[in-house]
Amino acid sequence: MTTATTVLFVVFGVLAALSALYAVLTRYLLRSIVALGAFLTALAGIFYLLAADFVAVVQIFVYVGGIVVLMLFALMLSSSGVRHPTASSDRRSLGSIVAYAVGGMLVWASLRSTLPGMPAALPDSVPYLGRAxxxxxxxxxxxxxxxxxxxVVAALALVRKERA
Amino acid sequence: MRDLLVFGWGLALGVVAFSLVGGLTAAFVLLERKVSARIQLRVGPLHTGPHGMLQTVADLIKLVVKEDVRPSRADPVAFRLGPLLTAVPAILSLAVIPFGGPLLMRGLNVGVVYFLAVPGMTVIGLLLAGWASYDNYSFLGGLRSSAQFISYEIPRTLAVVAVVMLAGSLNTVDVAAAQQPWPYILLLPLGFVVYMITTLAEVNRVPFDIPEAESELVAGYHTEYSGFRWALFFLAEYGALFAAAAFATLLFLGAGSGPFLPDIFWFVLKTLIVVFLFMWIRWTLPRFRADQLMRLAWKVFLPLSLVNLVLAALVMQAIGPR
Amino acid sequence: MTPVLVLSGILFAIGVFGVLTRRNAITMLVSVEIMMNAANLNLVAFSRLHEPKLMTGQTFAILGIGIAACEAAVGLALILAIYRRFSTTDVDHLDLLKG
Known part of the structure; x- marks a missing residue:
C-alpha cells in the first residue's frame, strides 16, 4: 500500500467505526439512520481503496441512495409526531459481553492468521465483473x-390497506 | 510523498470546484431571471450594475449577512445537516464530467455509475430538511421529493444504460470518445427524450417541481430556511442543474466534439444550451399533480426506457461490436 | 490484509451489540445492515487475494447488497404494518401471544 492509501484507509476506517458506534448508541432514531448513511459512505471509500470501485459506487447507489432513504421514509411515516428519544435498553451488559466476545474472537483470529500480502490490483475491475x-x-x-x-410484491402486500 | 501531493492537489481542486459552482449559481440565477422575464414579456433585473448583471451578487451578499433563523422546535442537528447534504453531492457529481482541456479527469473507471449514484444522496438532505423544520409544508415537500426521486431514478438509469451498452465502457472519457462519428442523440433519440424529462424530475424543476409547489406548499422543504442555509439550497439546485446538463452533453450530444475550437468550448456551449432548454421548459409549462407524476413515471417512462434498451440492442447489432 | 479483517471484525461486533441491546425495530434493522456491511468488507478484501480475475468475492458483495435491499424493503414494510397495528415500533411491546 502507498502512503496516501494507508492514510485514507485509516481515515475511512476510523470514520466507519465511529459512525457505526454512534448509529447503535444514539437514542434518536433519525440520527441513527443518518449515522448509518455516513458509515456506508465511509465503507464505500474503503471499497474504492481495495480496488473494488464498482462495488463502491453500487454501495452508494443502492445503500445510501436507496436503503437509507427508504429507512428515513419509513421512520417519518411511522412516527411523524414522535421526536423523543427511544427507550433505552435493559440488556446493555449482556449485549456488551457478547459483542466483546464476538469482536475479540474475530480480531484475535485475524491477527493470528498468516495471510499473504495484498497482491497488486487489476487495472480495471468492470470488464471482469461483467464477464463473471x-x-x-x-x-x-x-x-x-x-x-x-x-x-417488491411482499412489501406491497404488507403495507396495502386492507379493504373491509 | 508524491501520493500526498496528489491528495493535496485533489483537495485544492475541490475548493476551486466549490467556488466555481458558487459563481455558476449566481450566473444561472441571473440567467433564469432574464429568461423568465423575456418569456413573460418583462425586462427582469435592470438597475444593479450594467443591465442588472450584479443583481444576484447583491442578493448573495444580502443572504450571507442575514440573520440565521431556526424554528424553536426544529431538530438542531438535522436542520443544519439538511442543506449541507443537499449541496455537497451536487458539487461532488461534477468530478467525473470530462469538460476537456485541463479539466479532462480520467480517474474513475465507473464514472457513469458514480454520476448516477452520488446525486442520490441529495434526497437524504431534502428529507432531513423537510422533517427537521417541524412544519407540515416542509415535511410534505421532503416526502414528495424523495418519492419522486426514487421513482424517476429507474427510467433515468435505464436510459443511461442504453448509452453504456453502445459505448461499451463506464468511463466517462471513453463514452465521450465513442461518440466520435455520430453523437448518441442520433442513434438513441428516444433515450435522449427519456433522459431529459426524467432529469427534469430529478432536479425538481417545473413541470415536476411538486416538492416545492408554491401554490400548495409555500416553498416545500425549504420553507423554514433563510440566509446562508437557504442559499445552499439554491446552490444545490443550480449545481445539480448544471451537472445534469453537462451529463446530457456527455451522453447524448457528443461531449466536446466540434469543429475548430477546443473541446472545452464546445462542451460548455452545449451544456449551456441544455440549461437554457431546461429554463425555457420551466417558464412555459404548468405543473403536474403528485399522482399524475407517479403515474407518468411508472406507466409511461419505465416502459419507454425498456423499449429504448431494445432499440439500443438493435443499433448495436446494426453498427457491429465496438 | 490484516487491518481490513480487524476493521471488519470490529464493525461486526458493533452490529451485534446493536441487535442485542436496542429494542426499536428500526435501530435493529440499522444494526443488521452494519453487520452485513462488515461481511461485505471481508468478501471484497478476499476477492483480491483469491483468483482476482474471477471476481468471486466482489460479485458476492454485489449480490449481498441486492439481498440487503430486499431485506430492507420487506423489513420496513413489516415495521410499517406493525406500527399501524400497535402504534409503536418497539419490539418489546409486541406481546400479543403472552398468556
Whole structure:
C-alpha cells in the first residue's frame, strides 16, 4: 500500500467505526439512520481503496441512495409526531459481553492468521465483473432478480390497506 | 510523498470546484431571471450594475449577512445537516464530467455509475430538511421529493444504460470518445427524450417541481430556511442543474466534439444550451399533480426506457461490436 | 490484509451489540445492515487475494447488497404494518401471544 492509501484507509476506517458506534448508541432514531448513511459512505471509500470501485459506487447507489432513504421514509411515516428519544435498553451488559466476545474472537483470529500480502490490483475491475456475472455467476444473478420481484410484491402486500 | 501531493492537489481542486459552482449559481440565477422575464414579456433585473448583471451578487451578499433563523422546535442537528447534504453531492457529481482541456479527469473507471449514484444522496438532505423544520409544508415537500426521486431514478438509469451498452465502457472519457462519428442523440433519440424529462424530475424543476409547489406548499422543504442555509439550497439546485446538463452533453450530444475550437468550448456551449432548454421548459409549462407524476413515471417512462434498451440492442447489432 | 479483517471484525461486533441491546425495530434493522456491511468488507478484501480475475468475492458483495435491499424493503414494510397495528415500533411491546 502507498502512503496516501494507508492514510485514507485509516481515515475511512476510523470514520466507519465511529459512525457505526454512534448509529447503535444514539437514542434518536433519525440520527441513527443518518449515522448509518455516513458509515456506508465511509465503507464505500474503503471499497474504492481495495480496488473494488464498482462495488463502491453500487454501495452508494443502492445503500445510501436507496436503503437509507427508504429507512428515513419509513421512520417519518411511522412516527411523524414522535421526536423523543427511544427507550433505552435493559440488556446493555449482556449485549456488551457478547459483542466483546464476538469482536475479540474475530480480531484475535485475524491477527493470528498468516495471510499473504495484498497482491497488486487489476487495472480495471468492470470488464471482469461483467464477464463473471454473465458466466460463472449467471444463475445467482438471475435469481436475485426473482428475489427482488418477490420482495417488491411482499412489501406491497404488507403495507396495502386492507379493504373491509 | 508524491501520493500526498496528489491528495493535496485533489483537495485544492475541490475548493476551486466549490467556488466555481458558487459563481455558476449566481450566473444561472441571473440567467433564469432574464429568461423568465423575456418569456413573460418583462425586462427582469435592470438597475444593479450594467443591465442588472450584479443583481444576484447583491442578493448573495444580502443572504450571507442575514440573520440565521431556526424554528424553536426544529431538530438542531438535522436542520443544519439538511442543506449541507443537499449541496455537497451536487458539487461532488461534477468530478467525473470530462469538460476537456485541463479539466479532462480520467480517474474513475465507473464514472457513469458514480454520476448516477452520488446525486442520490441529495434526497437524504431534502428529507432531513423537510422533517427537521417541524412544519407540515416542509415535511410534505421532503416526502414528495424523495418519492419522486426514487421513482424517476429507474427510467433515468435505464436510459443511461442504453448509452453504456453502445459505448461499451463506464468511463466517462471513453463514452465521450465513442461518440466520435455520430453523437448518441442520433442513434438513441428516444433515450435522449427519456433522459431529459426524467432529469427534469430529478432536479425538481417545473413541470415536476411538486416538492416545492408554491401554490400548495409555500416553498416545500425549504420553507423554514433563510440566509446562508437557504442559499445552499439554491446552490444545490443550480449545481445539480448544471451537472445534469453537462451529463446530457456527455451522453447524448457528443461531449466536446466540434469543429475548430477546443473541446472545452464546445462542451460548455452545449451544456449551456441544455440549461437554457431546461429554463425555457420551466417558464412555459404548468405543473403536474403528485399522482399524475407517479403515474407518468411508472406507466409511461419505465416502459419507454425498456423499449429504448431494445432499440439500443438493435443499433448495436446494426453498427457491429465496438 | 490484516487491518481490513480487524476493521471488519470490529464493525461486526458493533452490529451485534446493536441487535442485542436496542429494542426499536428500526435501530435493529440499522444494526443488521452494519453487520452485513462488515461481511461485505471481508468478501471484497478476499476477492483480491483469491483468483482476482474471477471476481468471486466482489460479485458476492454485489449480490449481498441486492439481498440487503430486499431485506430492507420487506423489513420496513413489516415495521410499517406493525406500527399501524400497535402504534409503536418497539419490539418489546409486541406481546400479543403472552398468556
Amino acid at each position: 456475472f454473465l458466466n460463472e455467476q449467471l444463475f445467482p444473478f438471475e435469481l436475485i432478480g426473482v428475489i427482488l420481484l418477490a420482495a
